[in-house]
Amino acid sequence: xxxxxxxxxxxxxxxxxxxxxxxxxxxxxxxxxxxxxxxxxxxxxxxxxxxxxxxxxxxxxxxxxxxxxxxxxxxxxxxxxxxxxxxxxxxxxxxxxxxxxxxxxxxxxxxxxxxxxxxxxxxxxxxxxxxxxxxxxxxxxxxxxxxxxxxxxxxxxxxxxxxxxxxxxxxxxxxxxxxxxxxxxxxxxxxxxxxxxxxxxxxxxxxxxxxxxxxxxxxxxxxxxxxxxxxxxxxxxxxxxxxxxxxxxxxxxxxxxxxxxxxxxxxxxxxxxxxxxxxxxxxxxxxxxxxxxxxxxxxxxxxxxxxxxxxxxxxxxxxxxxxxxxxxxxxxxxxxxxxxxxxxxxxxxxxxxxxxxxxxxxxxxxxxxxxxxxxxxxxxxx
Amino acid sequence: xxxxxxxxxxxxxxxxxxxxxxxxxxxxxxxxxxxxxxxxxxxxxxxxxxxxxxxxxxxxxxxxxxxxxxxxxxxxxxxxxxxxxxxxxxxxxxxxxxxxxxxxxxxxxxxxxxxxxxxxxxxxxxxxxxxxxxxxxxxxxxxxxxxxxxxxxxxxxxxxxxxxxxxxxxxxxxxxxxxxxxxxxxxxxxxxxxxxxxxxxxxxxxxxxxxxxxxxxxxxxxxxxxxxxxxxxxxxxxx
Numbered sequence: 167x168x169x170x171x172x173x174x175x176x177x178x179x180x181x182x183x184x185x186x187x188x189x190x191x192x193x194x195x196x197x198x199x200x201x202x203x204x205x206x207x208x209x210x211x212x213x214x215x216x217x218x219x220x221x222x223x224x225x226x227x228x229x230x231x232x233x234x235x236x237x238x239x240x241x242x243x244x245x246x247x248x249x250x251x252x253x254x255x256x257x258x259x260x261x262x263x264x265x266x267x268x269x270x271x272x273x274x275x276x277x278x279x280x281x282x283x284x285x286x287x288x289x290x291x292x293x294x295x296x297x298x299x300x301x302x303x304x305x306x307x308x309x310x311x312x313x314x315x316x317x318x319x320x321x322x323x324x325x326x327x328x329x330x331x332x333x334x335x336x337x338x339x340x341x342x343x344x345x346x347x348x349x350x351x352x353x354x355x356x357x358x359x360x361x362x363x364x365x366x367x368x369x370x371x372x373x374x375x376x377x378x379x380x381x382x383x384x385x386x387x388x389x390x391x392x393x394x395x396x397x398x399x400x401x402x403x404x405x406x407x408x409x410x411x412x413x414x415x416x417x418x419x420x421x422x423x424x425x426x427x428x429x430x431x432x433x434x435x436x437x438x439x440x441x442x443x444x445x446x447x448x449x450x451x452x453x454x455x456x457x458x459x460x461x462x463x464x465x466x467x468x469x470x471x472x473x474x475x476x477x478x479x480x481x482x483x484x485x486x487x488x489x490x491x492x493x494x495x496x497x498x499x500x501x502x503x504x505x506x507x508x509x510x511x512x513x514x515x516x517x518x519x520x521x522x523x524x525x526x527x528x529x530x531x532x533x534x535x536x537x538x539x540x541x542x543x544x545x546x547x548x
Numbered sequence: 549x550x551x552x553x554x555x556x557x558x559x560x561x562x563x564x565x566x567x568x569x570x571x572x573x574x575x576x577x578x579x580x581x582x583x584x585x586x587x588x589x590x591x592x593x594x595x596x597x598x599x600x601x602x603x604x605x606x607x608x609x610x611x612x613x614x615x616x617x618x619x620x621x622x623x624x625x626x627x628x629x630x631x632x633x634x635x636x637x638x639x640x641x642x643x644x645x646x647x648x649x650x651x652x653x654x655x656x657x658x659x660x661x662x663x664x665x666x667x668x669x670x671x672x673x674x675x676x677x678x679x680x681x682x683x684x685x686x687x688x689x690x691x692x693x694x695x696x697x698x699x700x701x702x703x704x705x706x707x708x709x710x711x712x713x714x715x716x717x718x719x720x721x722x723x724x725x726x727x728x729x730x731x732x733x734x735x736x737x738x739x740x741x742x743x744x745x746x747x748x749x750x751x752x753x754x755x756x757x758x759x760x761x762x763x764x765x766x767x768x769x770x771x772x773x774x775x776x777x778x779x780x781x782x783x784x785x786x787x
Contacts, residue, residue, distance in 0.1 A: 168669050168675075169669060171662065172658070172662070172666075172669075175655075175657040175658055175662070176657055178657060179656070179657045450653060451653075451655050454649070454653045454655070455666070456614070456638065457612070457614050457641065457647045458641070458642065458647070458666055458667050458670075458714070459638050459639065459640075459641040459642025459643070459645075459667060459670050459718075460638065460642075460670065461634070461635050461638040461639070462634055462635070462638070463635065464670075540609075540614040540615070541606075541609050541614055541615035544609075544614075544649075
């Protein structure tokens with residue numbers, strides 16, 4: 167600690183350079199945390215998926231709906247203990263920038279099949295009782311200042327027209343992984359508003375099964391049943407469905423990894439160059455320190471500590487900024503990342519990376535400083 | 549006392565025997581010191597003179613333990629410097645040598661206080677003890693009221709006095725000065741020489757000073773003249 171004053175004094179020597187170096191590391195680590203959070207928010211969606219729920223959709227694409235008539239037949243399939251269904255609504259609230267997910271669901275079966283969506287019983291009853299009612303996630307309600315009884319007008323895009331919903335419930339997730347940024351309303355309300363040609367079509371069915379081990383068998387039975395129909399199905403576990411939904415965006419994981427690594431590597435090179443420049447400028451001073459009696463090892467550690475201090479300062483700033491910003495700014499990217507929260511593990515990993523960047527960037531100048539021969543260095547200056 | 553230290557002669561603080569120093573530039577050998585031998589007693593104030601390239605600074609560096617001879621032995625303050633490993637040699641320098649440079653070489657981002665404190669950071673002294681010693685050293689050089697000034701806020705003479713305070717704060721046995729007045733005006737040079745004389749007389753510091761200035765050399769007890777790496781003339785009490 168007694169050398170801290172010496173180390174920090176050097177950082178103030180070129181305030182602008184230090185500021186720029188710290189800032190570039192902070193930005194790199196901010197981007198790292200952001201990209202990492204994209205991955206963890208996908209993981210959260212997967213974690214929130216139940217093993218005992220299957221998703222049935224059109225075999226060709228999610229874009230194509232399935233007939234409502236499938237509901238009763240699905241309920242009769244061996245191993246299926248419950249059926250619910252819903253449609254992605256994709257409406258706009260006031261402004262196209264106000265992106266959040268809306269689902270039309272069969273409320274009586276939905277509340278049974280999705281116990282992780284928690285609400286007080288009176289709110290559940292109120293939702294069940296009123297066809298134009300809706301429930302919203304606590305995060306979403308907080309964002310728009312909605313409370314029970316508020317009327318929410320949503321402009322349909324896939325389903326044209328204006329739909330008005332009354333908030334009868336505000337749900338919370340049973341675990342942190344459950345998305346609290348969605349609005350659920352009655353499928354009947356949507357279906358009745360449709361012209362005859364669009365009535366009685368369902369986006370996806372959810373099937374409840376007693377345990378996850380039965381998933382393959384039940385899925386096989388469902389898909390076999392509709393294999394030769396005009397609307398064949400694809401049935402998979404909710405987790406597999408979420409994963410395939412994510413994979414529609416391509417190999418996101420690889421893309422994020424490449425982007426993150428490239429950013430960190432570029433900044434690392436800049437930092438190495440800065441640290442080498444800073445150490446080279448101080449050749450005489452390092453020689454003077456050694457003349458005074460500072461050992462090679464101590465000089466090496468002092469120069470290395472300086473690099474680590476710069477890097478860790480930048481890392482902490484970048485990671486904490488990401489944590490604070492995404493906590494306050496409700497970033498969902500149009501509902502794609504309903505749980506976009508920078509996890510403590512991500513912040514921790516970012517700071518570990520910052521330390522590693524400090525070690526790497528300080529290594530060469532520290533070794534050069536440690537190996538510097540006093541007489542040679544002083545002679546160059548004299 | 550280590551076996552190396554026990555080998556050192558008792559009566560001389562500095563003893564050099566058949567010391568050679570050769571620099572290499574590409575494949576060319578440049579001999580700087582050739583077979584130099586000398587003794588300096590403790591408490592001496594010795595001036596080293598000679599033309600540029602005669603080996604004065606090299607000799608000073610060997611005595612201060614910041615360079616090693618190509619051949620020969622250097623004993624200073626009881627230690628055979630050639631036998632010490634770099635880490636031990638650094639610790640030895642911290643304990644035994646105070647170095648005064650021509651261009652002061654203060655750390656520009658540190659205050660006078662922090663510059664003087666640097667050698668004490670290598671000791672086990674706590675903050676309060678270090679503070680006491682730093683103030684004492686600054687008082688000794690007459691700069692107790694400049695402790696929070698940065699080098700660029702001081703005159704050349706004041707900077708050199710801070711450098712002297714830094715050299716003496718650890719209470720070393722030996723002070724080596726490489727043209728300490730070379731960058732100063734006559735008035736400041738006189739003050740610095742007077743200060744060095746005081747340190748020699750009143751505190752018993754052994755001083756080896758390289759200088760081009762005969763007036764500066766007059767302040768020393770003895771003067772050694774070097775030419776082309778050979779001791780050619782001795783004046784005064786040095787054997």
